[in-house]
Amino acid sequence: MKVLVAVKRVVDYNVKVRPKSDGTGVDLNNVKMAINPFCEIAIEEAVRLKEKGVVTEIVAVSIGPKVCQEQIRTALALGADRGILIETDVEVQPLAIAKLLKAVVDKEEPKMVILGKQAIDGDNNQTGQMLAALSGMSQGTFASEVVVEGDSVTVTREVDSGSQVVKLALPAVVTTDLRLNEPRYASLPNIMKAKKKPLDTMTPEELGVEVTPRVTTLKVEPPAERQAGVKVADVAELVDKLKNEAKVI
Amino acid sequence: MSILILAEHDNASIKGATLNTVAAAKAIGGDIVVLVAGEGCGAAAEAAAKIDGVSKVLVADNAAYGHQLAENVSLLVAELGKDYGYILAPATTNGKNTLPRAAALLDVAQISEIISVESADTFKRPIYAGNVIATVQSSDSIKVITVRTTAFDAVAAEGGSASVEAVGSAHDAGNSSYVREEVAKSDRPELTAASIVVSGGRGMQNGDNFAMLYSLADKLGAAVGASRAAVDAGFVPNDMQVGQTGKIVAPGLYIAVGISGAIQHLAGMKDSKVIVAINKDEDAPIFQVADYGLVADLFDAVPELNSSL
Structure with missing residues (x-):
C-alpha cells in the first residue's frame, strides 16, 4: 500500500527562539532549520512499515517556500521514494495545509497518511485531525504503536489517562507521538541517492486550494520572565524556605 | 454570542478541565452551553448543570459517543456548533483529538491553547514551546478554541442550575472503533490538578x-x-x-x-x-x-x- 508522509520545515528543536524587538514576528535570521521532530518520527514509521513489507511506496509532501526541498530531500534520504513540494510563500495555516494535503490525497489515494502530532513552531496540533475530517478518514492521533492488518490499522494512542487502543478502517490518518519510534540517521550513500529521487513541485493554485490565512498574528512578545531564584545550601535550608518564605508546604 | 463547550468527562463525572474552560468562556462573555457527549452520561450531565455560569447543558447520550471517538463526536459538535459564535474545549488529549476535526468540518480555523482572552476575536497563545507569546485575531464567524487549563482559574463546580436538554442526533462515522484502554491507577492527585x-x-x-x-x-x-x-x-x-x-x-x-x-x-x-x-x-x-x-x-x-x- 501507498503511504503519504507530511514533513514540515521548522526551527531546529535546540534553538531558543526570540521575538523580534518590534514584535512583528520571530527572529529567524541565521537560525538552523530542520525537519519537525514529529515529522521525522512519521517518516521513520513509514520506512519501518515498508521494511516489513506492509508499505510499497512512501510519498513525502511538504508545503512552503522553495527551501522546503531540503526537508523533502532529507525524507528521501531516510527512505521515502518520491517527494512533492507544494510551493507557496504565503504563511499557510493548519486548515489550509489540511486542504492542500487533501488535494494530494485525492490524487495519490494513499491508504494511510502519517503526520507529526504537532509542529514545534506553531504548537497547533490540528493538521492531521483536519485532514482526516476533510477526507472523511478515520484518525489515530498521538500514536505510540501502529499495526496494520488487512484493511484496518490498530493504533495505540497516548492519552492523558494512560493509553487507548483504537481500530481504524483504512484509509486512515495517523499522527505520531514521541514514543512511536526512534528515527534513524540518514547514511551518506542514502543522502547521495536521495538527490536522484523524483521531486515534483506544484502550487496551491494548481490544486485549486484557497490558502488565505484566517487568523492574523497581531504581535509576538516574550513570555513573562521568572525572577532569578536563590541557591540553598542544604535540605534544611530548603525546607525552611518552603515553609517560612514561600509558605507552600 | 453563545458559547458551546465540549465537556471533558468520564460519563460518571465532569473533569476539572471543564471548569477551567467555563472560566475562559466567561472571559469571552455570552450564554454558556455545555455539551456532554457520551454513553450513560446522565450523571456527568447533572454535574455539568451545577457548574457556576452555565445556562444550558446538552446531553447526547448514545452508544456512538461511548468512547468519545473523534470521528463521531466531531460530527455532533459540527452539527450543533454551527449555531454558536464560539466552540471551546479544554486542551486535553480528548479536546485536541476532537476539536480540530469539528473545526475543519465547519471550515473554520482553530485557535489552540489560548492563555488569555483579549477581546471577542483576539486571544493570546504560546508558540515555540512557550518561548514566544502570540496575540492572534480570528476572522472566522465561528471561533473554535482549545483552552490551556492552567491559564484560567476553575469556576465553582457547584452553584449553578442550568437546564438539561437531550440531543437526539446519533452520528456514527462507522470507520473507527474502541478496542481497549490502559488507565494508570493512582491514589495520588491528578497531575494537571495537583497543588x-x-x-x-x-x-x-x-x-x-x-x-x-x-x-x-x-x-x-x-x-x-x-x-x-x-x-x-x-x-x-x-x-x-x-x-x-x-x-x-x-x-x-x-x-x-x-x-x-x-x-x-x-x-x-x-x-x-x-x-x-x-x-x-x-x-x-x-x-x-x-x-x-x-x-x-x-x-x-x-x-x-x-x-x-
Whole structure:
C-alpha cells in the first residue's frame, strides 16, 4: 500500500527562539532549520512499515517556500521514494495545509497518511485531525504503536489517562507521538541517492486550494520572565524556605 | 454570542478541565452551553448543570459517543456548533483529538491553547514551546478554541442550575472503533490538578528509583510527573510526562528532581508558582527558572527531604 508522509520545515528543536524587538514576528535570521521532530518520527514509521513489507511506496509532501526541498530531500534520504513540494510563500495555516494535503490525497489515494502530532513552531496540533475530517478518514492521533492488518490499522494512542487502543478502517490518518519510534540517521550513500529521487513541485493554485490565512498574528512578545531564584545550601535550608518564605508546604 | 463547550468527562463525572474552560468562556462573555457527549452520561450531565455560569447543558447520550471517538463526536459538535459564535474545549488529549476535526468540518480555523482572552476575536497563545507569546485575531464567524487549563482559574463546580436538554442526533462515522484502554491507577492527585507536583528526570537512573519520589509525594499530597527523558528511557509511563508535548502543569509548588531543564520541559512547568530544583549539576538550566535550587546528589537529598517533612 501507498503511504503519504507530511514533513514540515521548522526551527531546529535546540534553538531558543526570540521575538523580534518590534514584535512583528520571530527572529529567524541565521537560525538552523530542520525537519519537525514529529515529522521525522512519521517518516521513520513509514520506512519501518515498508521494511516489513506492509508499505510499497512512501510519498513525502511538504508545503512552503522553495527551501522546503531540503526537508523533502532529507525524507528521501531516510527512505521515502518520491517527494512533492507544494510551493507557496504565503504563511499557510493548519486548515489550509489540511486542504492542500487533501488535494494530494485525492490524487495519490494513499491508504494511510502519517503526520507529526504537532509542529514545534506553531504548537497547533490540528493538521492531521483536519485532514482526516476533510477526507472523511478515520484518525489515530498521538500514536505510540501502529499495526496494520488487512484493511484496518490498530493504533495505540497516548492519552492523558494512560493509553487507548483504537481500530481504524483504512484509509486512515495517523499522527505520531514521541514514543512511536526512534528515527534513524540518514547514511551518506542514502543522502547521495536521495538527490536522484523524483521531486515534483506544484502550487496551491494548481490544486485549486484557497490558502488565505484566517487568523492574523497581531504581535509576538516574550513570555513573562521568572525572577532569578536563590541557591540553598542544604535540605534544611530548603525546607525552611518552603515553609517560612514561600509558605507552600 | 453563545458559547458551546465540549465537556471533558468520564460519563460518571465532569473533569476539572471543564471548569477551567467555563472560566475562559466567561472571559469571552455570552450564554454558556455545555455539551456532554457520551454513553450513560446522565450523571456527568447533572454535574455539568451545577457548574457556576452555565445556562444550558446538552446531553447526547448514545452508544456512538461511548468512547468519545473523534470521528463521531466531531460530527455532533459540527452539527450543533454551527449555531454558536464560539466552540471551546479544554486542551486535553480528548479536546485536541476532537476539536480540530469539528473545526475543519465547519471550515473554520482553530485557535489552540489560548492563555488569555483579549477581546471577542483576539486571544493570546504560546508558540515555540512557550518561548514566544502570540496575540492572534480570528476572522472566522465561528471561533473554535482549545483552552490551556492552567491559564484560567476553575469556576465553582457547584452553584449553578442550568437546564438539561437531550440531543437526539446519533452520528456514527462507522470507520473507527474502541478496542481497549490502559488507565494508570493512582491514589495520588491528578497531575494537571495537583497543588504540588514532584517530577523526576533522567537523573533518577531507573524506574525503581521513582519509589523515592512517590514516597515524597505521598507526604506532600503531591502528584508525580516526569521529564521526557525519563519517559523515553522507560522509567515511567507516558501519562506522567510534563512538557511542551506532554502535560502542562502550574501547581503551587513544583519540585524538579534530576531534571536538567530542556526548554521542552520548561514549557510544561514554568508557570508553576514556586519551583524547586534538585540537581547535582550546578550549571543545569533548570536552576535558571528555580526559585530554590539545591545542588546536591538527589540520592542523598530526596531521602533527607522526605525524612525532614
